[in-house]
Amino acid sequence: MITDDQVVALFAKANPVPSLDLIDPIEPVSPGHLEDPSERSREMTDLKTVESKDASRRRRSWLVPAFAGIAIVVGLAVVPAWDRGPASPQDVADAYMEARQDLDTEAITGLFAPDATVREDDFDLSEMPALIEFWRATGWDWTPTGCTEISSGPAYNAFTCGYEFENDWTRALDHPPVTGGITLFIGGDEISQITSLTSNIDRTQLNDVWRAVIAWMTANHPDDTRTMYTDDMSRPELDPAAIALWERYTDEYVAEIEG
Amino acid sequence: MKTRVGAITDDEARFVEVYGRFARPIEAYCARRTPASQVADAVSDIFVVAWRRIDQIPAGDEALPWLYGVAHRVLSHQWRHNVRSRKLIERLRGLAEVEDCAPEVLLVRNEEHRVVLAASARLKPVDQEILRLTLWEELSHADVAVVLGIEPTAVKQRAYRARLNLADEYRRLTGERQPPAARKGGGS
Numbered sequence: 001m002i003t004d005d006q007v008v009a010l011f012a013k014a015n016p017v018p019s020l021d022l023i024d025p026i027e028p029v030s031p032g033h034l035e036d037p038s039e040r041s042r043e044m045t046d047l048k049t050v051e052s053k054d055a056s057r058r059r060r061s062w063l064v065p066a067f068a069g070i071a072i073v074v075g076l077a078v079v080p081a082w083d084r085g086p087a088s089p090q091d092v093a094d095a096y097m098e099a100r101q102d103l104d105t106e107a108i109t110g111l112f113a114p115d116a117t118v119r120e121d122d123f124d125l126s127e128m129p130a131l132i133e134f135w136r137a138t139g140w141d142w143t144p145t146g147c148t149e150i151s152s153g154p155a156y157n158a159f160t161c162g163y164e165f166e167n168d169w170t171r172a173l174d175h176p177p178v179t180g181g182i183t184l185f186i187g188g189d190e191i192s193q194i195t196s197l198t199s200n201i202d203r204t205q206l207n208d209v210w211r212a213v214i215a216w217m218t219a220n221h222p223d224d225t226r227t228m229y230t231d232d233m234s235r236p237e238l239d240p241a242a243i244a245l246w247e248r249y250t251d252e253y254v255a256e257i258e259g
Numbered sequence: 260m261k262t263r264v265g266a267i268t269d270d271e272a273r274f275v276e277v278y279g280r281f282a283r284p285i286e287a288y289c290a291r292r293t294p295a296s297q298v299a300d301a302v303s304d305i306f307v308v309a310w311r312r313i314d315q316i317p318a319g320d321e322a323l324p325w326l327y328g329v330a331h332r333v334l335s336h337q338w339r340h341n342v343r344s345r346k347l348i349e350r351l352r353g354l355a356e357v358e359d360c361a362p363e364v365l366l367v368r369n370e371e372h373r374v375v376l377a378a379s380a381r382l383k384p385v386d387q388e389i390l391r392l393t394l395w396e397e398l399s400h401a402d403v404a405v406v407l408g409i410e411p412t413a414v415k416q417r418a419y420r421a422r423l424n425l426a427d428e429y430r431r432l433t434g435e436r437q438p439p440a441a442r443k444g445g446g447s
Contacts, residue, residue, distance in 0.1 A: 001438040004426035011379060011425060012394040014372035017290045020283045023298075119272060150279035156267055160279030183276040185267055193267060195276050 025148075089186040090149065093159040096184060096191060097144035100163075105132045113190035123197045123235075130238035131197060137247035139168030145179070156187045168250050169213050170206070172257040178206055216253055224249070270313050277316055278306060281323050284396070288330050291395055297337065304333045324398060324405040331388065331406055378428035386421035393418055 002010075017023055087095065092111060099107035109128055118124055123131055134140075143164045151158035161184060164177040185193040214233060217225050228242050228249075229235070236246065282302065289301040308329045309316060316322050379387050385407065392403045400418060404411040430437060 002426075002430065002433075002435055003438050004423060007375060007378070007426040007429045008390075008394065008422050010371055010375045010429075011390060014369070014375050015291065015395040017287045017395075020287055023283075023286055023290050025283075119276070148279075150282075151275045158275040158279065160276075181280055183272075183279050185272060185275070193272060 087189045089157040089159065089189070090147065092186050092189055092191060093147035093161055093184050094144075097142070097147060097161050097163065100142050101144055103132050103136050103140075105129045108132065111191050112194075113187065113192045116191055117193050118197055119193060119195045125197070127238055128197060130243070133240075133243050134236055134238055134246060135167075137243050138250045139171070141166050143177070147184070150183070156185045156192060159184045159186065168254050169209050172254040173209055173212060175206070175209055213253065216256075217249060220252075221245075221249060273313055273316070274306075274310055277309060277313075277322055277326075281326050282306070284323060285326055285330055288327060288396060289334065291391065292334055293337065301330070301333055301337060304337075305330045308333065321405075324402040327392070327396065327398070327402075327406040328408065374432050375425070375429055378432055379425055381428045382421060382424055386417055386424065389414060389418050390421050390425060 096108065096111050099111065105128070109125075112125060116125060145162035145164060147159045147161040149157055150160050160181050162179065162181045164179055166175070166177045169175075170177070183195040184191050214225075214229075217228065221228075224245050225233075228237055228245050230237060236242065285305055286298060286302050289298045289305075293301055305326065309326060315325075317325050379390060382390070388407065389403055392398045392406060393400070398406070400414040401411045403414045403418070407414070427437070429435075
């Protein structure tokens, strides 16, 4: 006799695509060739199309090949320019992830254009050196899993770069490495925009770790927590005094957890 | 106002980021529910909607359930179109049965899996989708609620009943009986 839970487990295993490795990689896109954003619909009626079915069908049928085709053509047109430069966009993307893994401040900051921007983060580029010091103090390890080009255009190439992340806290708590990704926009041989300096990881994967560390810090060093965290405890302070405390208390925390 | 970094508009950057992060899970979502020949079209349609509604895409990881919601509607639309097409083909060719090329037919080799998928096909469509979203996409009830546009409490209740009904249908197909006291205290 099979129980309810066993049937449910069987259904879970019947997943036709249990791993992304089983499907073909997605083609790069070139969003600049999509329709004018000013004509975007704000309604939930996109699927109740008012265009003819033939027109809809034509749009669907050329969209993916068009993305790929345009990306290839544009890519071929600009490759000679990059050949003259010191590095291809792919090299820059890979170099960023390697420098990040090495916590190499000079190498990381040298890869950014002077006017580079960060899209979604509490940190800005000027804080990168201090952020790296914080990572070093708390044993952060970003293991790159590869950069994939996702968009190609005349002004920039976009890459999504994956990584596995762990630090002294996750290791002490036996928390498995967490995967994440960063999107880099590279113009020529410089990073012109990055989504995040820290991570695009699923924060829910690490909530338990953050909570455990905050609880321990608050219980054991309540006075210093004010120096180590911002007022709302949403991010660490990055001045030298705070980073010295982070290093000291991370060592203490790990020693206590590991007994 | 749209700011530009080089030639990148905010909208483009956002779209590329969303595409880069979520195209693969969306492709997998489609591959789990539609024949392989239609996956690329479905992914294109989903990201066309995403581009048109780029301002409405939630930040960070919350974008994925939102995209699954779009995917759910796109595939529902595609499925209705396919049913109409299939009926038309049957009439034109006089075929009693058109070959089913759904992904589970192509990929599922295990007999037990075939039976449990057949059992799931006997459930209401929304309950089938709740099972897939929770067990294949591994979404929380809150995220499933975003995808389907229903309340999280309703998802929780439906998920519970869907699991019981799935087991009942499976046993019905295999001729097995329910284990004694298997649902002690259960029910909602």
